[in-house]
Amino acid sequence: MKYPDRLEESYHIALCHFDEIIGPEIVAITPKLQNPFSSIILNLLPTLMDLQDEIVRKDPFLFVNSYFMSYNLMFSLPRMDARGGSEDFMITILITPTEAAGMIALSGLRDILPTLRESVVPHILNFFDHRDAKLLINECENILKGYLEPINLFIESQREVWGKPVFRQQDYRIEE
Numbered sequence: 001m002k003y004p005d006r007l008e009e010s011y012h013i014a015l016c017h018f019d020e021i022i023g024p025e026i027v028a029i030t031p032k033l034q035n036p037f038s039s040i041i042l043n044l045l046p047t048l049m050d051l052q053d054e055i056v057r058k059d060p061f062l063f064v065n066s067y068f069m070s071y072n073l074m075f076s077l078p079r080m081d082a083r084g085g086s087e088d089f090m091i092t093i094l095i096t097p098t099e100a101a102g103m104i105a106l107s108g109l110r111d112i113l114p115t116l117r118e119s120v121v122p123h124i125l126n127f128f129d130h131r132d133a134k135l136l137i138n139e140c141e142n143i144l145k146g147y148l149e150p151i152n153l154f155i156e157s158q159r160e161v162w163g164k165p166v167f168r169q170q171d172y173r174i175e176e
Helices: 038-050 054-058 100-107 112-130 133-162
Strands: 010-019 023-030 061-064 069-078 086-096
Touching: 010 038, 010 133, 023 038, 023 086, 023 133, 038 069, 038 086, 061 100, 069 100, 069 112, 086 100, 086 112, 100 133, 112 133
Parallel strands: none
Antiparallel strands: 010 023, 010 086, 061 069, 069 086
């Protein structure tokens, strides 16, 4: 597979769910990831839900590796027929690839995560009542799309301060 010489920076918002049977999974992500590391990112992102630290479960947390950086907020919603009486979710703002200035910009988005959470909660609760997974995915993707422009504008405003990064493909290890 031929990879580009340079990687374009991209921003994404994702909603993950911890399924009682199959474990953590991505419910919705917008826009779709389209870079050479998409499969690595899509496999790793939902596993962040495995963190069981009480501090992480209450406050937004940053995650960084060589493929992506993310700001994440986990939350639980009550559901009587769920194991433990609740369902766990995580809302994520993701930037790929990773670089220091992007991390600084990402850290400025802490306050938008609770707003994102509150925007998707009514749709998740509706899903609990009707169990229409396709409707949940469509509604959540539409909601998340509405936040992309303000997030992009914020990050671009930070780029005026920190500069635009250049990513070279050879800086990243690719496992086939």
